[in-house]
Amino acid sequence: MAVHDPQASKPTVLLPPSPNWYGAHIADWACDGSLYAFAARNVIVLVQPAAHACIAVLSSHTSRVTVVAFVPCAADVRDSALRLVSAAADCCVRVWDCRACKCLRAARGLPAEPSAAAVLRTGMLAVLGDKQGNMLTWRLDSASSKPVRLRMRLSAPIVSLAANPSVDAQEDSKDGSGTAAFHWLISSSYGGAMHAWAVPLRSGEPPPPPAPWFLAAAVNDTAIQVCGISGTSLTQGPLLRGHSGRPLVLPVGQQDRGVTTGAGLRDTLQASLEMRDLADAAAEEAGAASGPARVLAAQRGAALRLMRGDVGGALEVLAGSGALTADFVSMAAAGGRRVWEAAVRALAAQLETQGEQHLAALHLLSVADTVGLSSAAGCILAQDILAQEPLPPFPASIKDGYAVRSHDGPGEYSVEVGALAGTAPGRLSPGYVAYIGTGGPLPEGADAVVQIEHTEQLPPEPSGRQRVRIVKAAKGPGDDVRAVGSDIKAGEVVLQRGDRLGAAEIGLLATVGAAKLQVGGRPRVGVLSTGNELVEPGVQQLAPGQIRDANRAMLAAAAQAAGALVVDLGIAGDEAGQVEAKFEETINSGVDVLLTTGGVSMGDKDFIKPLLERRGTVHFGKVRMKPGKPLTFATLEIPAAGGSTRPLLVFGLPGNPVSSIVTFTLVVLPALRKLAGWLDPSLRRVHARLAAPLKLDPERPEYHRATLHWERRLGMEEGAVGGELVAESTGGQISSRLLSMRSANALLELPQASGTLPAGTMVSALLIADLGMMPVAESVALTAQPAAS
Numbered sequence: 089m090a091v092h093d094p095q096a097s098k099p100t101v102l103l104p105p106s107p108n109w110y111g112a113h114i115a116d117w118a119c120d121g122s123l124y125a126f127a128a129r130n131v132i133v134l135v136q137p138a139a140h141a142c143i144a145v146l147s148s149h150t151s152r153v154t155v156v157a158f159v160p161c162a163a164d165v166r167d168s169a170l171r172l173v174s175a176a177a178d179c180c181v182r183v184w185d186c187r188a189c190k191c192l193r194a195a196r197g198l199p200a201e202p203s204a205a206a207v208l209r210t211g212m213l214a215v216l217g218d219k220q221g222n223m224l225t226w227r228l229d230s231a232s233s234k235p236v237r238l239r240m241r242l243s244a245p246i247v248s249l250a251a252n253p254s255v256d257a258q259e260d261s262k263d264g265s266g267t268a269a270f271h272w273l274i275s276s277s278y279g280g281a282m283h284a285w286a287v288p289l290r291s292g293e294p295p296p297p298p299a300p301w302f303l304a305a306a307v308n309d310t311a312i313q314v315c316g317i318s319g320t321s322l323t324q325g326p327l328l329r330g331h332s333g334r335p336l337v338l339p340v341g342q343q344d345r346g347v348t349t350g351a352g353l354r355d356t357l358q359a360s361l362e363m364r365d366l367a368d369a370a371a372e373e374a375g376a377a378s379g380p381a382r383v384l385a386a387q388r389g390a391a392l393r394l395m396r397g398d399v400g401g402a403l404e405v406l407a408g409s410g411a412l413t414a415d416f417v418s419m420a421a422a423g424g425r426r427v428w429e430a431a432v433r434a435l436a437a438q439l440e441t442q443g444e445q446h447l448a449a450l451h452l453l454s455v456a457d458t459v460g461l462s463s464a465a466g467c468i469l470a471q472d473i474l475a476q477e478p479l480p481p482f483p484a485s486i487k488d489g490y491a492v493r494s495h496d497g498p499g500e501y502s503v504e505v506g507a508l509a510g511t512a513p514g515r516l517s518p519g520y521v522a523y524i525g526t527g528g529p530l531p532e533g534a535d536a537v538v539q540i541e542h543t544e545q546l547p548p549e550p551s552g553r554q555r556v557r558i559v560k561a562a563k564g565p566g567d568d569v570r571a572v573g574s575d576i577k578a579g580e581v582v583l584q585r586g587d588r589l590g591a592a593e594i595g596l597l598a599t600v601g602a603a604k605l606q607v608g609g610r611p612r613v614g615v616l617s618t619g620n621e622l623v624e625p626g627v628q629q630l631a632p633g634q635i636r637d638a639n640r641a642m643l644a645a646a647a648q649a650a651g652a653l654v655v656d657l658g659i660a661g662d663e664a665g666q667v668e669a670k671f672e673e674t675i676n677s678g679v680d681v682l683l684t685t686g687g688v689s690m691g692d693k694d695f696i697k698p699l700l701e702r703r704g705t706v707h708f709g710k711v712r713m714k715p716g717k718p719l720t721f722a723t724l725e726i727p728a729a730g731g732s733t734r735p736l737l738v739f740g741l742p743g744n745p746v747s748s749i750v751t752f753t754l755v756v757l758p759a760l761r762k763l764a765g766w767l768d769p770s771l772r773r774v775h776a777r778l779a780a781p782l783k784l785d786p787e788r789p790e791y792h793r794a795t796l797h798w799e800r801r802l803g804m805e806e807g808a809v810g811g812e813l814v815a816e817s818t819g820g821q822i823s824s825r826l827l828s829m830r831s832a833n834a835l836l837e838l839p840q841a842s843g844t845l846p847a848g849t850m851v852s853a854l855l856i857a858d859l860g861m862m863p864v865a866e867s868v869a870l871t872a873q874p875a876a877s
C-alpha cells in the first residue's frame with residue numbers, strides 16, 4: 089500500500105485507469121468531502137481532493153472492484169475512522185478504515201457479482217445490489233454479521249442504488265397541508281439526460297413503517313425501482329420510467345432535504361436547484377478559498393449546471409475552481425461517458441496550462457492506457473522503451489571461478505574474498521586472485537575469470553587464507569567476462585511501439601526498469617444478439633421453436649481474446665420497436681464498437697440494416713463471400729460533450745453462428761487489433777497443400793474452415809529434414825454448423841469458380857489460431873548433422 093504524505097512532496101494527480109471507469113458506483117465522496125475513492129481494477133484509490141493528492145491505494149481485493157461507497161457521517165463531523173464499503177467481482181465485500189488504510193472486515197460468497205451499493209445514513213447498514221437483481225444487507229456494527237439476501241428480487245441487474253439521506257423524511261411527509269408529499273430523486277442516464285423525480289410518499293408505500301429509509305435502484309433497462317427496506321424484507325414502490333438510456337440514480341448531498349411538498353416535477357427540480365444554489369453560496373461565504381468546502385461548492389455548482397443539461401458550463405465551474413480530478417471522476421460516474429470525455433479533455437487542457445505534462449489524460453481519450461507489468465501481458469506497446477543503463481551495469485563473471493589479472497598467468501595464488509552478490513566489488517590486490525560467482529562483479533584491477541575446473545585447491549596458509557593453483561590461465565583480458573553493456577547498451581531501444589508484450593518482452597521491461605507503460609487500450613465492445621427464437625444458454629428445456637444463443641458468448645470470448653472489454657447487451661427480440669429501443673439504449677451505453685448478430689438478411693424481421701441506415705452511414709451491407717454474405721458495417725455519430733460527436737463502429741454480423749464468427753475473424757478482429765495498437769493487424773497468410781479434393785462455389789469466394797498440420801513433403805524419405813503445411817477440411821461447411829469451426833486453425837481462401845480443386849493443390853490460408861497448438865501427426869526429424877568440412 090502506498091501512502092502519500094501530501095505535505096512531504098509534490099502531490100500526484102491521479103486518473104482512474106480506463107477499464108472500469110464506466111461502472112455506476114465505482115467512485116464516491118466521503119460525506120465530509122475530505123476523501124474521494126475510486127475503483128481502479130483490483131484496488132481502490134483514495135484521493136484527498138483538497139491536496140489533489142493520492143493518499144493510499146487499498147489493495148486486498150483479488151478481482152475487479154465493482155462497488156465503492158463511503159459510510160455516511162454527520163455533515164459537520166470529520167469522522168476519524170471514515171469507513172468505506174467495497175465489493176468486487178469475486179463476490180467479496182469489504183469494509184475499510186480509510187484513515188488507517190486497512191481492511192476491517194471481509195465477507196465472501198455473495199450470490200452474484202455486486203453491481204451497486206448504498207450505505208444507510210445511520211452507518212449501520214450497507215445495502216448491496218447485484219447483477220442478478222438480488223439485494224443484500226450487511227450490518228457494519230457487528231463483527232460477526234454476514235450479508236443477508238433480501239427476500240424479494242428485482243427483475244434485472246441493479247446498476248445503481250441510492251439511499252434516502254434524510255432521517256426525518258417521514259415526518260416531513262406529514263406536512264398537514266393536504267397536498268401530496270414527495271421524496272425527490274435525481275437520476276441521469278447513459279443517454280446523457282438528467283431527470284428529477286417526485287416520488288409520492290403514501291402511507292406504507294414506500295417505505296413501510298417503522299423503517300424510515302427508501303432506496304432507489306436503477307435496473308438495467310430504462311427504469312428506476314423505488315424500494316422500501318425493513319429488516320430482511322424489501323418492498324417495491326413505484327417504477328419510474330422515462331429514461332431513454334440506462335439510468336443511474338445519483339446519491340444526493342447531505343445538506344439537501346430529502347422531501348419537497350406539493351408541486352410536480354418541474355417545481356421539484358426548481359426547488360432542488362435553489363437548494364443547491366444556496367448550498368453553493370453558503371460554502372463560498374464560509375470563506376472556503378481552498379480546501380474541501382471549496383471543492384464541494386464546485387461540485388455542487390457543476391451538478392447544478394449538469395442538471396440543466398449544461399455540460400460545458402459544469403466543466404467550466406470545475407476547471408475554474410481548481411477542483412480537479414475527483415470532481416471530474418464523480419461527474420463522469422454520474423453523467424456517463426460524454427461527460428467523462430469532456431471532463432478528461434478539460435482536465436488535460438487545465439493541466440497543460442499549469443505546465444504539467446499529463447499525457448495519461450489525453451491517452452484516455454483515445455483507447456490507450458497506462459498499465460503496470462502485472463497487467464501488461466498481451467498488450468501492445470504505445471511507446472518505444474529505451475534502456476536507462478547498460479546491462480550488465482558492471483563487468484560480470486560468466487563462470488564460477490577466480491577473478492584474475494590475465495597477464496599474471498598460471499601459478500599459485502592466495503585467494504581474496506570476493507564481493508558478495510548484490511554488493512559493490514572491492515579492489516584485487518597485486519599477486520592475488522579473488523573468488524567470484526557467475527554474474528558477480530569483477531573487482532577493480534581484475535580483467536578476466538578462470539573457471540573453477542581450470543584450478544586446483546592448495547593447502548591454506550597458516551592464517552587460514554585459501555590458496556589456489558591456476559592450471560590453465562585466462563586467454564587474455566575479457567576471458568569469461570561479460571563487458572559492461574554487452575547484453576543491452578545504455579540508450580538502446582529494447583522494445584518498440586507496436587510490439588506485443590509476451591513473457592520475454594515483460595522480462596525485458598522489468599530488466600530496464602520500465603514498470604509503468606503506455607499501451608494500446610482496450611476498446612469497449614458491446615455484443616447484442618437479435619432474434620425471437622433465442623434463449624439463454626443456461627435454459628435446459630427448449631420450448632418449440634427456440635434455440636440457445638450461441639453467438640453472444642462466442643463473440644464475447646473472441647473479442648475478449650482480442651483484448652477488448654466486453655459489454656454484454658443481451659438479446660433483443662425481432663419486433664421493430666424492441667430492436668429499436670434496445671439499439672437506442674446500447675448505442676448510448678458508451679461502447680466503442682457494437683456487434684450485433686442476426687436480422688441483417690432479407691427477411692421481414694431483418695431490421696438491423698434499415699435501422700443503421702436511419703441512424704448513421706452504412707458503408708457496406710452485402711459482401712460477396714461465403715459464409716457472411718449479409719455482413720454490414722456502419723458508423724454512427726454519437727453526440728458528445730460540447731456539441732461534438734464521437735464515432736461508434738457497428739458491425740451487423742449474420743445470425744448463422746459460423747457466419748458470425750468467420751466475419752468477426754476476417755473483419756472485426758483486425759479492426760479491434762488496430763484499435764489496440766497493432767501496427768499490422770491483418771491475419772497472417774501462409775500456403776498449404778490440400779489433403780483432399782475441395783469443391784468450389786461458383787457464386788462466392790469461400791473461406792473454408794480447415795486444420796493445418798505439418799507433414800513431410802511428398803516423395804521425401806523418412807528422417808530427411810523438410811516439409812510443408814497440409815490443410816484438412818473440418819467437414820460440412822453449412823453456416824449453421826459450428827462444428828466446422830472446431831479445431832480450425834485456418835481459413836482456406838478458395839476462389840469463386842466452378843469445379844473441384846484436386847488433392848495436393850497449393851492454396852493460400854489465413855491463420856486464425858496459434859500454430860503452437862497445431863497438430864503434428866507424424867514424428868518430425870531433428871536437424872541433421874552438418875557435413876564435416
Ligand SMILES: Nc1nc2c(c(=O)[nH]1)N[C@H]1C(S)=C(S)[C@@H](COP(=O)(O)OP(=O)(O)OC[C@H]3O[C@@H](n4cnc5c(N)ncnc54)[C@H](O)[C@@H]3O)O[C@H]1N2
Pocket residue numbers: 617618619621622635636637638639640685686687688689690691694715716717718741742743744745747823824
Ligand atoms: N432470401 C434470402 N434469405 C437469406 C439470404 C439471402 O440472401 N436471401 N442470406 C442467407 C445468408 S447467407 C445468411 S448468413 C443468413 C443471415 O441471416 P440473418 O443475419 O438475418 O440472421 P437470422 O435470420 O436472424 O438468423 C439466421 C440463422 O441463425 C440463427 N441464429 C441467429 N442468431 C443466433 C444466435 N445468437 N445464436 C445461434 N443461432 C443464431 C437463426 O436461428 C437462424 O437459423 O440469411 C440467409 N437468408
Ligand code: MOO
Pocket residue numbers: 713714715716717718742744747823824
Ligand atoms: O453467407 Mo451466409 O453466411 O452463407 O450463411
